[in-house]
Amino acid sequence: MNLILYGNPATKKNSMQIYKNKKTGQSFLSQSVRYKEYAKDCGRQITGKYKKEIDYPINLKCVYYRKTKHRVDLTNLLAATCDILADYGVIKDDNCNIVVGHDGSKVLYDKNNPRVEIEIKEVDGYEF
Template sequence: MNMTPLNIIIDANPRSKKNSQEIVFNRKTGRRMVIQNKRYSDFEKDCKKFMPILPKPIDYPINLSCHFFVCDARKRDIANYLEAIQDILVKYNVLLDDNYNIVASLNDCSMSIDRNYPHIEITISKI
């Protein structure tokens, strides 16, 4: 197993998954359902081009470090942004899962304002 940290830079304005939901009516079931809005869905799709292609998803304990650089000073909950990134890393087969057996720690995570270059810097280190 490679011991070198994996560094990923996502050149996109960070988005929260939790605050990007909408309620729609499902005509087939006759029920309401919660889905991600278009802004989040587009963000998630945009992230794909920045994801490394690994021989197999990471399935061992790691520390996940995320630095979010946002475009303005609105108040944000960093936990919601971390949840989105973990789900994206799983979706694009960087991580096998985002449970505590794999994402064993979240150290050195931060959020800052960068009006000129909103982006996300991710470091994945084996524990």
């Protein structure tokens, strides 16, 4: 299965923000507005034909095309993408029994058309 999610890929882990609960005064961490908007936008692009709740071993290849050439952590991008795919029903979970590899994943530059191109392939004969 191939899927393209348009928008400048955002990481989840490096964009935490500290907020204060107005009722209790307690501080808490939450995702940044930028990541939340990116995840929501991806969710709108994931239509019913992609919502398969995949529960068998797969290789998840993600080729990220970012708007800028700033350094970014590929591992954090992959974690964010896995969470988005799980949250919107493409994969059942992002644990190591389902997402067994990210072979071929990389980060490239495309100023005019930022996106992530996702290729999901079943891995035959995988045992954990």
